[in-house]
Amino acid sequence: MEHPATRPGVKSGSVLSCKIVLNSTVFSIFSWITEEWEHCTRTCGSSGYQLRSVRCVQPLHDGTNRSVHTKYCIGDKPESRRPCNRSPCPAQWKTSSWSEVSMDKFVM
Numbered sequence: 001m002e003h004p005a006t007r008p009g010v011k012s013g014s015v016l017s018c019k020i021v022l023n024s025t026v027f028s029i030f031s032w033i034t035e036e037w038e039h040c041t042r043t044c045g046s047s048g049y050q051l052r053s054v055r056c057v058q059p060l061h062d063g064t065n066r067s068v069h070t071k072y073c074i075g076d077k078p079e080s081r082r083p084c085n086r087s088p089c090p091a092q093w094k095t096s097s098w099s100e101v102s103m104d105k106f107v108m
Contacts, residue, residue: 030072033057033065040084048085054078 035053042048056073057065070077 030056030058030068030074031065032073032075032078034078037082042085044085044087044089046086048083050082050084052080054080 033055037050037052040048040050054077055067056070056077058068058072060066
């Protein structure tokens with residue numbers, strides 16, 4: 001079964017959770033929460049990547065969340081690192097100092 005964190009349409013900064021209903025009472029259990037992706041480390045080339053915070057949390061009665069060990073969350077942990085801007089960099093001109101030209105290299 002596909003984990004909701006990998007489904008199209010699940011946005012960064014969202015909370016993926018599961019609720020259990022028992023005798024008409026709703027119980028929230030542990031959830032994955034993801035932050036927004038950081039800027040890419042490169043603008044081009046083969047090594048750019050982005051990072052984001054991914055935490056397993058327990059919803060508390062006061063509306064806040066408490067971070068808990070990842071073993072309590074259901075399913076695979078959403079990715080916290082992904083490749084980005086993996087296109088070739090444009091060519092760049094490089095210059096060096098002028099060198100002397102020897103006149104004996106010219107045939108007259």
